[in-house]
Amino acid sequence: MPKFLVDNKEIKAKQGTTLLKVCLDNQIYIPNLCYLEGIDPPSVSCRMCFVEIEGERQPVTSCTVFVKDDMVVKTDTPAVRQLQRTALRLLLSVHHVDCKNCQANKKCELQRMAKFLKVGLKPKGLGIYLREVEIDRSHPFLDYYPNRCVLCGKCVHVCREKNGQSALTFSKRGFDTVISFYGVRDLPTPECENCNVCIDICPVGALALKETQKEAVPNLQGEEDPNIA
Amino acid sequence: MNPASNEKIDQIFDAIYKEAEKRRNEFREDPGPKIHIGLATCGIASGALETKKAFEEALDEYNIEARIHTVGCLGHCYAEPVVVIDHPDSGFPPIFYHEVNAGKAKMLAKLFLKEGDPRFEHVYGAMEENDLIPSVMEFARFNREKRVVMEKCGHIDPEDIYDYIAQGGYSSLVKTLKLNSDEIIKEVQNSGLRGRGGAGFPTGRKWELAKSAGEQEKIVICNADEGDPGAYMDRTILESNPHQVIEGMAICAYAVGAKKAIIYVRAEYPLAVDIVTKAIRQAIELGLLGKSVLGSSFDLEIDVFRGSGAFVCGEETALIRSIEGYRGMPRHRPPYPVQKGLWNKPTVINNVKTLASVPPILDHGADWYREIGTENTPGTAIFSVVGNVVHAGLVEIPMGVSLRTLIFDICGGIPNNKKFKAVQIGGPSGGCLNEEFLDTPIDFDSLTEAGAMMGSGGMVVMDEDTCMVEVSRYFLDFTQNESCGKCTFCRIGTYHLLKILERLTRGEGEDGDIELLETLSKDIKAGSLCGLGKTAPNPVLTSIKYFRDEYEAHIYEKRCPALMCRPMIAFYFDLDLCARGCDACATCCPVEAVFTTSNRKKGVDQELCVKCGECIVVCPPEYDAVRKVSPPHLVPYIEKPPEKKKED
Ligand SMILES: Cc1cc2nc3c(=O)[nH]c(=O)nc-3n(C[C@H](O)[C@H](O)[C@H](O)COP(=O)(O)O)c2cc1C
Ligand code: SF4
Numbered sequence: 001m002p003k004f005l006v007d008n009k010e011i012k013a014k015q016g017t018t019l020l021k022v023c024l025d026n027q028i029y030i031p032n033l034c035y036l037e038g039i040d041p042p043s044v045s046c047r048m049c050f051v052e053i054e055g056e057r058q059p060v061t062s063c064t065v066f067v068k069d070d071m072v073v074k075t076d077t078p079a080v081r082q083l084q085r086t087a088l089r090l091l092l093s094v095h096h097v098d099c100k101n102c103q104a105n106k107k108c109e110l111q112r113m114a115k116f117l118k119v120g121l122k123p124k125g126l127g128i129y130l131r132e133v134e135i136d137r138s139h140p141f142l143d144y145y146p147n148r149c150v151l152c153g154k155c156v157h158v159c160r161e162k163n164g165q166s167a168l169t170f171s172k173r174g175f176d177t178v179i180s181f182y183g184v185r186d187l188p189t190p191e192c193e194n195c196n197v198c199i200d201i202c203p204v205g206a207l208a209l210k211e212t213q214k215e216a217v218p219n220l221q222g223e224e225d226p227n228i229a
Numbered sequence: 230m231n232p233a234s235n236e237k238i239d240q241i242f243d244a245i246y247k248e249a250e251k252r253r254n255e256f257r258e259d260p261g262p263k264i265h266i267g268l269a270t271c272g273i274a275s276g277a278l279e280t281k282k283a284f285e286e287a288l289d290e291y292n293i294e295a296r297i298h299t300v301g302c303l304g305h306c307y308a309e310p311v312v313v314i315d316h317p318d319s320g321f322p323p324i325f326y327h328e329v330n331a332g333k334a335k336m337l338a339k340l341f342l343k344e345g346d347p348r349f350e351h352v353y354g355a356m357e358e359n360d361l362i363p364s365v366m367e368f369a370r371f372n373r374e375k376r377v378v379m380e381k382c383g384h385i386d387p388e389d390i391y392d393y394i395a396q397g398g399y400s401s402l403v404k405t406l407k408l409n410s411d412e413i414i415k416e417v418q419n420s421g422l423r424g425r426g427g428a429g430f431p432t433g434r435k436w437e438l439a440k441s442a443g444e445q446e447k448i449v450i451c452n453a454d455e456g457d458p459g460a461y462m463d464r465t466i467l468e469s470n471p472h473q474v475i476e477g478m479a480i481c482a483y484a485v486g487a488k489k490a491i492i493y494v495r496a497e498y499p500l501a502v503d504i505v506t507k508a509i510r511q512a513i514e515l516g517l518l519g520k521s522v523l524g525s526s527f528d529l530e531i532d533v534f535r536g537s538g539a540f541v542c543g544e545e546t547a548l549i550r551s552i553e554g555y556r557g558m559p560r561h562r563p564p565y566p567v568q569k570g571l572w573n574k575p576t577v578i579n580n581v582k583t584l585a586s587v588p589p590i591l592d593h594g595a596d597w598y599r600e601i602g603t604e605n606t607p608g609t610a611i612f613s614v615v616g617n618v619v620h621a622g623l624v625e626i627p628m629g630v631s632l633r634t635l636i637f638d639i640c641g642g643i644p645n646n647k648k649f650k651a652v653q654i655g656g657p658s659g660g661c662l663n664e665e666f667l668d669t670p671i672d673f674d675s676l677t678e679a680g681a682m683m684g685s686g687g688m689v690v691m692d693e694d695t696c697m698v699e700v701s702r703y704f705l706d707f708t709q710n711e712s713c714g715k716c717t718f719c720r721i722g723t724y725h726l727l728k729i730l731e732r733l734t735r736g737e738g739e740d741g742d743i744e745l746l747e748t749l750s751k752d753i754k755a756g757s758l759c760g761l762g763k764t765a766p767n768p769v770l771t772s773i774k775y776f777r778d779e780y781e782a783h784i785y786e787k788r789c790p791a792l793m794c795r796p797m798i799a800f801y802f803d804l805d806l807c808a809r810g811c812d813a814c815a816t817c818c819p820v821e822a823v824f825t826t827s828n829r830k831k832g833v834d835q836e837l838c839v840k841c842g843e844c845i846v847v848c849p850p851e852y853d854a855v856r857k858v859s860p861p862h863l864v865p866y867i868e869k870p871p872e873k874k875k876e877d
């Protein structure tokens with residue numbers, strides 16, 4: 001069992017465990033958004049979970065590093081914090097911050113990271129750019145908020161795990177990248193109404209049941225949704 | 230491989246070679262004239278198909294017996310359509326003609342082919358030394374080149390496998406089949422060949438890693454995605470000599486133990502896709518691919534995969550995802566493709582130029598290859614040189630040649646007596662270098678040290694009229710659009726860079742913007758997942774480093790020193806130069822901003838002018854009266870009629 005140092009604390013963990021998981025299990029918080037246990041290949045898209053490891057030139061993402069004997073890890077160095085703060089500021093610069101009206105309020109990972117990294121939720125210095133579409137209502141049961149989504153990809157992954165094929169996919173490129181529901185048509189039976197794994201896994205409040213759903217309208221199946229093209 | 234089967238391989242290949250030789254001799258010994266026409270994409274874009282048709286019609290019309298031989302690209306794209314006429318009876322050597330349009334073709338058919346007059350005023354040069362016509366080899370554009378990869382490009386018909394074989398093609402594969410894989414890998418390692426896809430990873434080492442990745446099935450992929458704007462080397466090679474690439478792939482597959490290989494060509498290259506597909510079919514027909522290659526125990530199947538056209542799909546892990554049917558998004562490495570690649574099988578991914586370098590290496594030996602180029606980067610570099618240079622096109626030079634030699638000697642320098650300002654190397658991932666770097670030798674390490682990079686081999690030369698802030702904006706616009714959107718730094722960070730640069734070029738820069746560009750750039754480089762994000766800020770960082778004064782002028786003086794950024798310039802007419810009433814400018818102005826003053830000279834209504842620059846183009850050169858200034862408020866005031874008044 002590898003034995004190593006994280007922030008001067010000696011830790012033992014099973015071979016083959018990622019550094020991020022070990023740290024989180026040992027109450028050493030490393031900001032993270034896209035990590036999911038067992039996700040292969042790892043998403044590595046949020047670029048939040050940086051740490052410094054002795055011998056490496058630059059900070060590395062801890063969700064892609066497996067623990068090794070005698071590793072010396074630092075989670076709180078200026079270089080690490082610089083990258084994490086920039087990443088968080090970037091995420092917030094394209095985020096419609098309106099926590100009062102957001103279902104994720106108080107359990108939101110962005111709020112948690114902002115507090116931890118001492119970054120205001122409305123950081124100065126960068127322009128704010130929001131997508132035009134505030135809510136994508138094209139799904140029969142779900143609403144998607146592009147200006148809240150951090151594109152961590154977890155929803156895509158858990159949907160595929162559960163349903164064999166994902167109803168959610170990434171679409172478009174560059175700044176315009178969003179999650180979309182193209183895949184929903186390919187699913188034999190979209191189970192979304194009773195599934196909700198994506199909503200549960202979302203680290204922010206970007207996916208929500210449609211209002212009508214919450215009010216438990218009985219048997220929507222037969223009805224036509226005006227929002228589906 | 231045992232000797233008995235070696236003999237069999239030789240036997241089978243000898244028969245093929247004899248056929249190729251026979252065809253070549255038939256062609257050579259035909260006493261009639263031969264017309265070689267370059268028909269790669271860039272030739273076609275300049276009208277080479279019309280040229281070919283004009284020749285065909287003229288041959289008919291004048292009753293001339295001549296052969297038309299379609300070849301690929303000679304690399305002289307500035308001179309397209311390019312035609313070489315070999316007319317032995319005329320007493321002249323084969324002659325290189327440039328810019329042969331349909332009219333010229335007809336004229337040459339009549340006057341040269343029929344009447345024996347080569348029309349000296351249209352001759353570019355002779356293809357061999359002789360006493361009558363200066364040879365093209367006297368021009369730097371020809372004699373400073375060293376062709377290894379492109380040696381046969383423009384000399385063979387890419388659609389005829391025998392043309393390649395007659396010039397020695399596939400003999401390296403024959404050699405390979407008689408050696409064991411370690412010997413091949415060792416030879417490639419000894420040659421010092423480094424990957425030409427951008428990063429310069431040692432090719433022999435890559436093959437060794439794939440080979441030793443266990444007994445399982447391996448895959449070879451040729452990366453011909455080439456998404457870099459302005460780069461077209463790979464396309465040209467595939468269009469001009471596809472078999473050299475296929476032969477390189479076969480050698481690689483044999484060496485690493487693969488039975489399956491894929492050429493990943495971007496779908497925007499339809500001609501390359503066609504030619505490669507045809508080439509594979511011909512190779513299968515001759516037994517050079519497929520089951521039991523040349524009678525040996527080596528099987529190889531090569532497929533063509535059409536890429537979706539996203540720049541990021543050139544990145545090896547994204548390319549693999551894309552073949553697997555997913556969205557082309559890069560993944561974390563390790564595992565590297567040589568460990569776990571396509572369908573989780575060990576996969577060698579090499580660039581077109583890398584693979585095309587392999588047959589010559591095995592043919593002439595590793596030591597021969599090491600003689601070319603530099604100690605750390607043996608071999609040649611292929612650049613598509615574009616922008617403000619006289620002889621734009623594809624150039625293959627030994628590594629180590631200086632930028633100055635390449636730009637000024639080989640490519641003829643900057644046109645229109647303009648001054649050199651910068652050279653952007655490596656496309657959107659590369660950097661802009663200024664005059665001070667002109668003596669930098671071209672190789673992976675020196676360019677990286679200077680802050681640019683070899684990249685895929687795109688080179689844009691810029692003269693004094695180019696605004697470096699605008700150039701950065703152009704590249705960031707490209708990378709931002711091409712970012713796969715997966716990771717935070719690249720997706721959002723490059724968007725901010727772009728937005729800031731857009732503000733600067735609009736004259737809305739603010740104090741602190743340069744510093745913000747710099748810190749964001751540094752974080753994007755350190756924080757991004759794949760090479761796209763890691764290198765996207767390079768154009769910004771290098772241009773700030775070497776042209777900081779231009780950024781400062783944009784921000785603090787609202788001035789564009791190169792007079793390029795439209796919101797920051799104004800047009801006016803120098804009244805001392807304006808020819809009274811020639812009216813060229815007034816007629817061309819799309820918004821009728823040009824007015825005539827009381828003494829029949831011209832003025833610009835600044836309210837109306839949209840800064841299209843048309844008037845500069847049409848003002849006759851003997852007057853050359855149109856001027857630009859920046860910032861715009863410096864424009865002299867010229868009052869509309871009835872009175873003429875000048876103010877500062
Ligand atoms: C954004 C991006 C785009 C790339 N595009 C290409 C390309 O078009 N062609 C290419 O050969 N390599 C490209 N590469 C490099 C490949 O990932 C890979 O390193 C290369 O194909 C390996 O071949 P080599 O060893 O022969 O250089 C690209 C890399 C990145 C990060
Ligand atoms: S996602 Fe988080 S940060 Fe964004 S509005 Fe909701 S609670 Fe606030």
Ligand code: SF4
Nearest residue numbers: 149150152153155202
């Ligand atoms: S919707 Fe939520 S889970 Fe899905 S990518 Fe966006 S932030 Fe991640």
Ligand code: SF4
Nearest residue numbers: 713715716719759762
């Ligand atoms: S650096 Fe850019 S292109 Fe590369 S994975 Fe990240 S978002 Fe995608």
Ligand code: SF4
Nearest residue numbers: 818838839841842844
């Ligand atoms: S720049 Fe264009 S719009 Fe302005 S005066 Fe000249 S022609 Fe007219």
Ligand code: FES
Nearest residue numbers: 034046047049063
């Ligand atoms: S958790 Fe490691 S990159 Fe997102």
Ligand code: FES
Nearest residue numbers: 269271302305306
């Ligand atoms: S394709 Fe003809 S010279 Fe380039």
